[in-house]
Amino acid sequence: MxxxxxxxxxxxxxxxxxxxxxxxxxxxxxxxxxxxxxxxxxxxxxxxxxxxxxxxxxxxxxxxxxxxxxxxxxxxxxxxxxxxxxxxxxxLGIVPQELVFDPFFSVRESLRIQSGYFGVRNNEAWIDELLHELGLSDKANANMRQLSGGMKRRVLVAQALVHRxxxxxxxxxxxxxxxxxxxxxxxxxxxxxxxxxxxxxxxxxxxxxxxxxxxxxxxxxxxxxxxxxxxxxxxGRAASMLRFKTDAALPEVLLPQARITGRIVQIKAHDAAEVEQVLATLRAAHCPVEDLEIGRADLEDVFxxxxxxxxxxxxxxxxxxxxxxxx
The missing domain is CATH 3.40.50.300 (P-loop containing nucleotide triphosphate hydrolases)
Structure with missing residues (x-):
């Protein structure tokens, strides 16, 4: 489309x-x-x-x-x-998927260099704010090679935002x-x-x-x-979702409409009649369920x-x- x-x-x-x-x-x-x-x-x-x-x-x-x-x-x-x-x-400020960094500079130096790429001068106050907001203040002088993957990700975010x-x-x-x-x-x-x-x-x-x-x-x-x-x-698309846990195999008739994550099963039900039909099918198949609840579909269901x-x-x-x- x-x-x-x-x-x-x-x-x-x-x-x-x-x-x-x-x-x-x-x-x-x-x-x-x-x-x-x-x-x-x-x-x-x-x-x-x-x-x-x-x-x-x-x-x-x-x-x-x-x-x-x-x-x-x-x-x-x-x-x-x-x-x-x-x-x-x-x-544009772009945070990429990949962890890309220069191993020869500290966190603060990397942000200063990134500022220079965009011709931004006297940027220390904003760099300090980025370090604080992203939990990097105590790593400001650490070499990029010393950081964990999560900390490197924070630096990528700071680099993307350093030129505002x-x-x-x-x-x-x-x-x-x-x-x-x-x-x-x-x-x-x-x-x-x-x-x-x-x-x-x-x-x-x-x-x-x-x-x-x-x-x-x-x-x-x-x-x-x-x-x-x-x-x-x-x-526009979301219906009610029947959610429950079970250790038993679902009846085959329910499998095409079920989303199964481990013990958790989710089955779409448009109205009360469909809810009762699903429950009746489970009872007839002697499929025990736990933590049964009915809720609205979320974005994952719509997706x-x-x-x-x-x-x-x-x-x-x-x-x-x-x-x-x-x-």
Missing amino acids: REQNTSTAGKSLPAISFQNVSKTYRGGQFRALDGVSFDIGQGEFFGLLGPNGAGKTSLISILAGLAQASGGQVSVLGADVVKDYAAARRQ PPVIVLDEPTAGVDVELRQTLWQFIARLNREGHTVLLTTHYLEEAEALCGRLAMLKQGRIVALDRTSDLLK LEIMQGEARPQAQTQAQVQEGVAA
């Missing part, structure tokens, strides 16, 4: 604009992105979701200038990432890190977002996306298959439904799309 999302004249420029972006590899034999179009409004906290191989990394790489699109246009606050790459990159970019891109920022860093990072990023910074997040932790992102786009095989406010995605099913066209009008960007 190709989703058009263009701001009207007189409104502020979108923070990030992807217009009909395509990317092919191996001489055009593999299409990683196929006509991706959407805008992210200034001040939004926006989530980009998709399974491995959906095209998220290709899209972020094009935005960052690390790869060139095969077609289409990408801009940051009106600056084309190809034609006006210097201006576009000054507006209005647009922040977080590419799997909490992958493999501890709970403390996740909480510290999200508190700080949420504060920056409240202060007006735009945030684009890619993550496989869908509870993070549900809690943080006002709007979401979902990629599947290089195409946008969902684009909407997070609340509307949940309302799996969209990815496993056929992509349905978005029913947004142009006015609704523009309203989402302006919100």
Whole structure:
């Protein structure tokens, strides 16, 4: 599906604009992105979701200038990432997936050097604030080689923010890190977002996306298959979920609609009649259950439904799309 999302004249420029972006590899034999179009409004906290191989990394790489699109246009606050790459990159702070660092410098020296890349002088006060907010103050003079993986991840975040970019891109920022860093990072990023910074997040932790992102786009095989406010995605597709624990094998008739994680089973039920039908099937199969509860589906349920099913066209009008960007 190709989703058009263009701001009207007189409104502020979108923070990030992807217009009909395509990317092919191996001489055009593999299409990683196929006509991706959407805008992210200034001040939004926006989530980009998709399974491995959906095209998220290709899209972020094009935005960052690390790869060139095969077609289409990408801009940051009106600056084309190809034609006006210097201006576009000054507006961006990108936290990459990979732990990339210079082993010859301390944390503070790395941040000073990163400031210099963007021509930022007299930046010590902001560097000190970054070190404090990200829990790095006691590591400021430590060599990067001495840091744990989680601490290196914190430094990457600080490097991305050291020039105070209005647009922040977080590419799997909490992958493999501890709970403390996740909480510290999200508190700080949420504060920056409240202060007006735009945030684009890619993550496989869908509870993070549900809690943080006002709007979401979902990629599947290089195409946008969902684009909407997070609340509307949940309302539009979410049904009730029957959750319980069991050590027994489920009846075969329930397996196609069940999501099983260890002892925990989740089965979608649209109404009370379906709940009773599932319970009756379990009783008839002598399948004992524990901790039975009924709750609303979460973003993970919606994500799996969209990815496993056929992509349905978005029913947004142009006015609704523009309203989402302006919100």
